[in-house]
Amino acid sequence: MHVREGDLMLAKPVGGYCRTSDADLADIRRAVKAGLLTPEEATEEERKGVLRQREDIESLSGGAPIKWYEDNNLSAFKRNVRRPDFENMVKDLKAGRISGILAYDIDRVYRQPRDLERVIDIYETSKETLVFKTLSGQNFDLTTSDGRFSARLFVNIANKSSEDTRRRVVRANVAKARKGKSHAMGHTFGWLASDPSELDPETAPIRRKAVEKHVAGDRIATIMKWLASENVINIATGKHYTWGGTKAMIHAPRNWGIRTYNEEIIYDDDNEIVMGDWEPLFPTLDTWHLVQALKTKGSTPTRESNVSYLLTAIARCGRCGGGLKGHPKWAKGARTPGYNYNCNKQRPEHCGALAIDGPKLDSLIQDLVWATVLRASEQKRVPETAEPWTGEAALKDVEEEIAELQELWKAKKVRAASYVTTLDDLNARKNELLADRAYHSVPAGTRSITEELLTNGWENLSIERQRIIVRKVLRAVIVHPAKGRGGRFDPARAEPVFLTA
Incomplete structure (x- = not known):
């Protein structure tokens, strides 16, 4: 130009x-x-x-x-x-x-x-x-x-x-993946920057605790807030962990030493999961199977959704039997710390004519449940209502199918494409069954009553973990109508219905 x-x-x-x-x-x-x-x-x-x-x-x-x-x-x-x-x-x-x-x-x-x-x-x-x-x-x-x-x-x-x-x-x-060589690029939170094969004594306990909190019942959002309260910084971004970053950290197969490639688990020639050459957070795969189960069972009643009040839907109206819902109290156009449990007129069969002071009812039930938890821990048992797992036969069948398929492959009686496709499907089914077994063998009540709970107390638990424990002790709390007029809280109105009753 x-x-x-x-x-x-x-x-x-x-x-x-x-x-x-x-x-x-x-x-x-x-x-x-x-x-x-x-x-x-x-x-x-x-x-x-x-x-x-x-x-x-x-x-x-x-x-x-x-x-x-x-x-x-x-x-x-x-x-x-x-x-x-x-x-x-x-x-x-x-x-x-x-x-x-x-x-x-x-x-x-x-x-x-x-x-x-x-x-x-x-x-x-x-x-x-x-x-x-x-x-x-x-x-x-x-x-x-x-x-x-x-x-x-x-x-x-x-x-x-x-x-x-x-x-x-x-x-x-x-x-490299099939040999279990580490795929970590740069510094990974929980492992040493100088040697990514060794756990960092300062950050590894935090990462391990995040996984344990999730297994015990905490939602990803609750753990994200906990990490922020501890001022834990995401190495990759230099900022506090987001919801997605927290989820990725908890679900990462690296926590259990599992080697993956492109997010797929690597299996060796004997169809065993390839373990990496780094020190894992958890020495066995039990928790990994449980975390996999929680991915798919997150919508079940044992995994609480965004509920703000302890006894929402657990407390029941003594008039119509409908679930009570927590509602904040307002004064002069401003929201106050107080709240009520109200019977809502959401369905024709609900009366909508009952209310009770929320904090006082929560305090009453918390004391009752906490006493039950302490008694159960002293007796080395936990209130248990989980049904026995019924998938053992299905798991045995899948394992036998995998063994038969491998024998056919060794005898060169099956094409490579069919072998790989069928083996992937069978492994996926096997992992689903193992995850389901882990979920049933470690019920929510057991996961929630941990050493952390007994050491730090009820107040340090998230609302979802408190609700899980309440549901493991009580079937419901019947709230009876008040006798006469007056604003005083009457504990006699609350009738706990125990699961063992």
């Missing part, structure tokens, strides 16, 4: 596109892992790479102003990666806001032929003469047929190279 010096201020800018390559980033990450660079120095090196590209690109501008576009740490090959500045550059080029594209090399801009074709369409239909220059020395002039041919050929070669690299990486990663 030739621009007279006096016209520089009026010239349309040309787009300058910078992107750090995957190879550059890989070298920098290896240096960080080897301890040759700190994370801060790595960030600075990445930035220096982009600045060097800018200096090189400026030599192509012919003195014209440059509008810069920069997509750092973003792949041009992966289809699911969106490059914001590349998209902005394409929009500006199509709208005529820039007069072309300058880049260090064409593979910094394109590694997918479809991205190149989008830009070629603009060059072919533009009424202006657009430029496309790189420092490679090759003819990539997209305004000519020879330049477009060269560009298409080079981008296809670059795409093939990326495909080959990805295939080699996938093959190496699968082999």
Whole structure:
């Protein structure tokens, strides 16, 4: 592009596109892992790479102003990666806001032929003469047929190279997974930054406790709030854990030493789960099966939903039998700390004519349930109402089917595709049954009455865990109508109905 010096201020800018390559980033990450660079120095090196590209690109501008576009740490090959500045550059080029594209090399801009074709369409239909220059020395002039041919050929070669690299990486990663090699990238919360195979004595107990809280009955949201109250920071974001981050931490197979690849469990040649070469939070898979069960059983009555009051639906109206619901008290247009349990006229059979003071009823029932919990712990037993598990026969059948399938495979009597597909289905069914057995063998009452509960007391439990314990002791609390008028709380109105009654 030739621009007279006096016209520089009026010239349309040309787009300058910078992107750090995957190879550059890989070298920098290896240096960080080897301890040759700190994370801060790595960030600075990445930035220096982009600045060097800018200096090189400026030599192509012919003195014209440059509008810069920069997509750092973003792949041009992966289809699911969106490059914001590349998209902005394409929009500006199509709208005529820039007069072309300058880049260090064409593979910094394109590694997918479809991205190149989008830009070629603009060059072919533009009424202006657009430029496309790189420092490679090759003819990539997209305004000519020879330049477009060269560009298409080079981008296809670059795409093939990326495909080959990805295939080699996938093959190496699968082999690494089957050997149980750790897949942790960087620092993982709960393990040492210096050695991700060893548990961190400071953070591992926090991660373990988060899992135990979930098993005991706490919702993900409750654990997220607990982590925030403990000022636990997510290493990946530098902020407090979100709901999704908390869930991922609790459900991670890494907690039990289970090796996965692309979120799929890896099995060895004997159909046993491959265990990783790092120290797990939990030495056995019992809790893992239980967590898997809670994923699918989260909507059952033992997993409380967003209930704000202890006895909602547990307390029953002594007139109509309908469940009472907690409602806050209001005074002068403002919500107060107090609340009532009311019989709501939600159905024709509900009377809607009964109410009782919420905090006082809760306190009464808490004392009763807490005394029962302490008595049960002293007697080394827990009120138990869970039905015996009925899936043993089904589990035995699945295990026998797996063994028969493996014998057929060893005898070469089944095709590889059929073997893999059938084995995956049988393993999935087996894991479902193991999870279901774990859920039934460790009922909610047992999970809730933990050493933590007995040490820290009722008040330190979440509302959902308190409700789980109440439901394991009481079938309901019948609230009878008040005798006469007056606002005094009468404990005699509350009739607990025990599960053992």
